[in-house]
Amino acid sequence: MLRQRTDDRLAVEAVDLVKEFDKTRAVDGVSLSVPTGSIYGLLGPNGAGKTTTLRILIGIIDPSSGTRRVLGRDRPLEAASEVGYLPEERGLYPAMHARDAIAFMGALRGLPIHEGRRRADELLDEHNLGEWAKKPIRSLSKGMAQTVQLLGTIVHRPKLIVLDEPFAGLDAINQGRLEELIRRETRNGATVLFSTHVIAHAERLCERVAIIAKGKVAFDGGVDEARSQLRPIVRLRTRASDGAWRSAIPSGARREGDEWVFELPEGGPEPLLKALIDGGAGIETLAIERPGLHDAFVAIAGNKAAAAMGQEKVQ
């Protein structure tokens, strides 16, 4: 059971959430802690349980068991006026004007309609959509409509912004704009929780991530923390193809073209370098790389999950 007092340091807390649909367990004991003011990524392949977890967290559905707390409230809908939510499957009324659509979404969250219209005009201008304010949604391009829905998600200036796969369907330029918008909202004090199956976005934006696979949280912590679970990667190219230096190469090393790729041995770079030089490897190039989030993801969630994530093109 979560403690009843409000913990201002956490915008979202979830303990042991379980959600079963008939005989399928979509979410299996998920626990999360999203610090206030952070950008928090929920990473995982399609079908991992990200959307169901988000829907539970914001109160669209109730968990089969477990507890959640959003902005200090046990019932997420009670915090609705302070939460913005962009669902994975976007939806707007096609006949509604862009500014009215934004104002309507604000009104659903308690923002007076006239104030919603005023802010909608401001937001549309800021995003170079001012001239589309009084055009029906059906006349907007898909990217524009998606931007309108995103603006509707933040028009009431929420403390917590929950975005489900926000980058899906956006071109590279709009993805960049969205990243900037997320950063700006966080600078203004909001907490952003978003799901994605594109690791690059999480790597660029997030301070903390949760890696979900098969309905379970495989990792929850800082991005650096995730990376630090792996040793640095060594990429080595030698003139000699064989010799005594080969004993310095770990047994798990793999060949990528002309290169040897392996984890830096526990002794660090100096003993490795000495062994290579003394063994007559004839070092052509040697690079020691910090592992990326993708490498961490592979190590944590497994190759299969990583392959599923890789199906989406990173813009």
Next chain:
Amino acid sequence: MMRFFRSAFVIARRDFAATVLSKTFIFFLLAPLFPLLFGGTFGSMSARIASRTAKPVVAVVSTQADFARLAGARDDLAQALGEDNVPKIIHYAPQPNAAAQVKTLLAGTDPPIRAVLTGGLDNPHLTGPIAGDGGTVGQLRLLIGNARASAASEPTLPVTSVQTSSGSISNDRAVTAQIAQTLLFVLTILLSGMLLSQLIEEKSNKIIEVIAAAVPIDAMFVGKLFAMLAASVTGLVVWISAGALLVQMIKHGGVATLPAPAVGWWGFLALTIVYFAMNYLLLGAAFLTIGAQASTAREVQTMSMPVTFGQMLLLLFASAAIGAPDSTAGLAAAVFPLSSPLTMLARAAERPEWWPHVVAILWQALWVGLILRMGSQLFRKTVLKSGPRTKWWKLGRA
């Protein structure tokens, strides 16, 4: 609670504006014109056909004196049976070649002659293709008999005319009750269908997810129902006003000459709007619940067909109360929540007491609340797949 009503109002305002300010609402307002146009068109067509087929023209070849007596007898019969129900007769003076004259008359088309009566009143003979038309032959036989006995004096029957009798009031009120019930039924079906389409549209637009994340599902249901109710009351007010104006313009004496329902016109109109609202809320909530389970228009059609038949059964059940609102069937139909609004509206046309309406409206309001609650719970469970598994009979308490 304030948040609930505010949320419902936001949904209702959007839906109402989207409905009333759309071009399709004009068609909705014009809807009652279509049955009238159909009625008028087919009515005049049938009248034209009837005028051609129902009044056979019989050519009478006789002396002027015989024809005058026959025409007199025909006028007497037409007064009793109606002009359209007695054969029309036209006089022709006898010509030397009687057989040729008969042949010519039967072949003529202006006017088309059904049969030719020759031989005068003393020795009448009918020629024509009327073997299967015993009615015309029988009527002509009666006309000839009456014409022959024209010397007999006609009995006098003094007549005192009054405007209405208890029998005619009762009949008129029963007709008012039936018309009101039918109108309410048709309108409710129409609006429930519109409500369903709207919900399906929102589900396919995925807007439902945005709404469900922001407001309680009950508030969404209530908002949607009341928006459509407000739109339909707008339509109802337009139709009633236009109907009253039409009657005022085309009927001598205007609406004041129409048979007043037992509770009076103003009371009846107020109750029509209240019972329409209740009927719509009860059936609309049921439709909304069904619509919430379906994900395509085809599924809705499949699911709503049995419900529509169910509604027709309700109409039949409620119509049992017309003419006998205090009978067992009438009381049962008034108590059963889904048929109660239709039954009570018929009662308003036929019985002057007001207290049963107060009780009925409270009873119906209770059921509106229950059905809405069950509908939203079912929506959460089956569409949003939310909440613990609950037995269906416990949904109302959830």
